[in-house]
Amino acid sequence: MSYLVEMKGIEKRFPGVHALKSVQFSLKPGEVHALMGENGAGKSTLMKIMSGIYARDGGEMFVDGKPVTPDSPRAAQDLGIGIIHQELSLMNDLTAAQNVLIGREPRRSLGRLDETALNKKTAEIFASLQLAMDPRTQVSTQTIARQQLIEIAKALSYNPRVLIMDEPTAALNDAEIAELFKVIERLKADGVGIVYISHRMDEIKRIADRVTILRDGAYIDTLDAADTPLSTIIQLMVGREVTQNAPVFPDTSQSPVALEVRNLSRGKDVRDVSFDVRKGEILGFAGLMGAGRTEVARIIFGADPRDAGEILVDGQPVNIRTPHAAVEAGIGYLSEDRKHFGLAVDMTVRANIAMANMDKFTNRAGVLDEAAMKRIAVKYIERLGIRTPSDMQDVRLLSGGNQQKVVIAKWLLRDCDVLIFDEPTRGIDVGAKSEIYALLEDLAAQGRAIIVISSELPEVMRLSHRIAVMCEGRLTGILPGGADTTQEDIMELATQRESALVGAEETQ
Amino acid sequence: MTSTTVDAPKSALSRIIATGTHQRVLAFASLIVLLIGFSIASPNFMQMSNMIAILQATSVNGVLAVAVTLVIITGGIDLSVGTMMTFCAVITGVVLTYAGMPLLLGVVAAIATGALAGSLSGTFVAKMKIPPFIATLGMMLILKGLSLVISGTRPIYFNDTPGFSEISRGSLIGNLIPALPIPNGVLILFMVAALTAYILNRTVLGRYCFALGSNEESVRLSGVNTDRWKIAIYALAGAIVGIAGLLIASRLNSAQPALGLGYELEAIAAVVIGGTSLSGGRGSILGSLIGALIMAVLTNGLRVLSVAQEWQTVVTGAIIILAVYADMMRRKKPN
Missing domain, CATH: 3.40.50.300 (P-loop containing nucleotide triphosphate hydrolases)
Known part of the structure; x- marks a missing residue:
């Protein structure tokens, strides 16, 4: 040998x-x-x-x-x-x-x-x-x-x-x-x-x-x-069997619209994108790298400026220019790059969960209420099943899946009704993935509107009640979720390049 | 960006336009605007003697800026260049005036002292993993103290070494072309800048300056002995500081042990105005040279216009903030 x-x-x-x-x-x-x-x-x-x-x-x-x-x-x-x-x-x-x-x-x-x-x-x-x-x-x-x-x-x-x-x-x-x-x-x-x-x-x-x-x-x-x-x-x-039940999607077509986006545009990255998400619905965003999905999310969240377009929350137009305004309007965004944008990895689980909600944990003199922070942290550690020895563990010592749960806890605490997840399971292993999926489904069942951006087709198909597909900054179609939609359907929309379309028209 | 200067003219031009040299172009344009503005405002400004005064005033800060550019491109900072310059001058004074050695030995002593002090800073940073800000802050104080101790807090004069003041004040060019009495100090500045630019763009040492500032861990994992190179870069910067020490001592015909503090900030300001990124990975010697010239032109021009010296400092500070802001705006745009 x-x-x-x-x-x-x-x-x-x-x-x-x-x-x-x-x-x-x-x-x-x-x-x-x-x-x-x-x-x-x-x-x-x-x-x-x-x-x-x-x-x-x-x-x-x-x-x-x-x-x-x-x-x-x-x-x-x-x-x-x-x-x-x-x-x-x-x-x-x-x-x-x-x-x-x-x-x-x-x-x-x-x-x-x-x-x-x-x-x-x-x-x-x-x-x-x-x-x-x-x-x-x-x-x-x-x-x-x-x-x-x-x-x-x-x-x-x-x-x-x-x-x-x-x-x-x-x-x-x-x-x-x-x-x-x-x-x-x-x-x-x-x-x-x-x-x-x-x-x-x-x-x-x-x-x-x-x-x-x-x-x-x-x-x-x-x-x-x-x-x-x-x-x-x-x-x-x-070390155990991972159950992969066929997903059952609730009917949300009658639920009120939580977030509506009309004619959103930004340079070449985002061109005339319109869609809505209802309460209790998971809307998946599929597309190739660079299709403009993250850019759409960042505009909705106020992280990047927009050239044109309207954003409506619960039917009311909102003027979102900064992430702060987005959070005020009840929109949360969980970045694809947890380490850079989502977490302070050198700080404890407790500090990270409380991070976006400091005003809830400070008295009038600006002194932090550690006891209250600990209560909330322990509550979310239990609720989301975050595997950590204690709430005082540094986040960098947790696995990718558990780090992601800390980010989710942080945003749940903010009571956001619309949550945008950008690549929620990137770098997370199989076991933790199904836990994150269950968590997202739970959040939707509680009436939150969820947007999931993912480059993994099986993930989009597993989770989404409806699937929005983007290509070169345009929204090329919205497909129903479930067994009616195949990977091929999505790929067709994801590769529907404008240049190719123009060529086709010319030959007709 | 690293290879814009020595390429064939055509591709060099297209690449200057294509790559991130805008800040340098911007700095150069600002320099021209300042020159034109001041010469309109005062007829005395554009005199040959005044131009030479500006260049002479640039020489020390320019050489220090060149030195600190190297360190800043690696993602570090060197706060010790001001007092290191003084320390090198004092050592030269000891060698020439106290020990009565020949002039050449004094020159060698200044450069060697700088290189040694620089490699010590480099060792603190590379081997002991002390952040550059702290390591060089410590060196700044150590060298300031040593200068005072060695000199007994008194200036050391070079009256016994008549050739010494020629280093900065003499004019080799003026001897050849009497109409162009450019002092040797200025000549040395340009020579140092040209040589350092060559090292930065054309040698392994220079390549690792950019590489370290860009992604140090990656360089290390590529099997490069990053510690050794970092020490070498700080040592080279130190040697250049030694030359600045010679220039200032020669200009004052003495080593002034109390001098030096504050020079490091002026040098860093010139580097920043010249478009070198404080986060490392990007920068150029030419930019720092232009940055140093802008500062000297400002000081000189405002003086010619009889603006109080206090205001000159305020203007310099504002220029630094403007320069960095302009650079950030430019970077933001393409994305």
Whole structure:
């Protein structure tokens, strides 16, 4: 048995956490080995050990059968191990080529750079990826998807024999994912071993040869991807059966309209968007990356200015120019980027829940009422099932799903009647996802109007009573939820480009 | 942005327009407007002697601005450049006046002292992980104190080293072209700026300045020894500060140990006016040079117009806020 990499009995402890308990993992040349597990299962930690970012506390690691201990990213690179990190880690102010070859710039004497060679070398790597991009392009001008490709080019520039991809598709749309998978196939054919971490279950079936499952830092099993049903994998990941009942949607067509938006426009991002949401309804927003869904949400929330359009809450026109005004009008927005916009991660659960409602917890002199904050925090921890040792735990120590629940608690406390969720389950594992879904359904059942923006079609279809689809800033249609609407229906609307339409009209 | 200056003329022009150099263009335009405005307001302003006075007044602040630009592009800040300059001048005084060494050794001593002090700041920041603001604030006070201790709080004069004042006040260009008596201090400023711009745009050290300011963790994970480079950048900045120390000592023909505080803020102001981002990753030497010139032109122009010196300070402060606001507006627009 010839393994490219083999890890045995790997141990890792962080203060207060036994992150990896005697974990094993192996990788053959030319295979895609999926590493699965809920958030906090230890996937990223294991891969950081493999790629030399963390040192292991125990166990053995072999490359080509020889024992190794990579103690820095560079040492791992020298062993042929490359990693593409979960969060984009490019230098935005530099060009693509300067990013790809960072640390290995072609030099002339006296530390002078050879920019021509730099760009040429990068162009070659781009060509091998069949990526059409000028190496001199500044990274900050590129879309997330293109930045991801630069990141992949950077990893490939080390000619790795092992490539670790940590959630490479989190920010990509379906077409871009297909493009990425082609790259992966080519690498496989060249004998590169690929470790693939993803929360998207459908991808595992499409791309993986073997699957290793971790749970709570322990090794569970390694299975053949083709022969194992997804439900088995999910079951092993969460350690219990996840029920996926067919959704039953309440009839809300007679409920009063909670939020109505008329002819909303902002430059090219949002063009003449009109829709309404009723009390008790979940309206899904589907579309490709950059379709303008987040932009619509941000305008409604007053975070960005609008060129034209009206917003009505409970039938009354409201003049929303700032997020503060939106909250006054009873509209809440839960950003897709929790860490940057939703939470103060270095503060406690209690402080975060109280954050948007300080006036409720202060007396006239401006002194905080900690006891009242604690009461409310404990109440919401119970109500939403936030898994935390106490309300004084720092939010950054919670898993993604529990962090999201803290954000939700924060907004529930504000008594918002309209809640906009932007990618509510991004980076959240399967088990926690169904809890978030149940929570959203609960909120709707209580009579709140819910808008859910999601790039995952199964999620939109699972949750939405109606599905609004956007493409290039326009609302291209609103579909009924439930079994009557297929993924194909949504994709058709999501790709209904205006330029294509114009072309079609001309030929008629 | 890093490669606008040395490319073929055509692509350089198109890229200056295409990339984020607007702030520099804006700063340059402001400089021209100021020059035109003051020369209309006063006939004395556009005299050759006055222009040379402005350039001479720019030289020390300009060199300091160049030094601190490097550090700011990495996402750091250096508050110690003012007192470090004085410290370098005092050490030069010790070498030349107290020890009676030859002039060249004094020059080497100033630059080496700056590099050493800078690498010490860099070590605090890189190895001990002390935030740059705090580390260089500490250095600022340490160096101020040391200058006073070493000199016994008295100025050190360079009367025994006749060539020393030539460093700043002599004029090599004036000897060749009598009509253009540009002092050596100004010549040194432009040489330092050109060399540093070259280092910033064309060498590995410069590349890592931008890379560190852009995303330090990413650079580290790419296998670059970020600590070592950071120390090197602070050391280079220190060496340039050493040159500023020579310039000011030469101009005053003495090392004044009590001088120095406040110079760091003037230098940072010039850098900011020149469009270098205080959050790191973006910036240019040319911008800082223009920033320093704007400040000198303002001071000089207002003096020629007999505006009280107190008001000059107020105007400078307002300019800083305006410059940064204009930069932010420009950045906001495309999105």
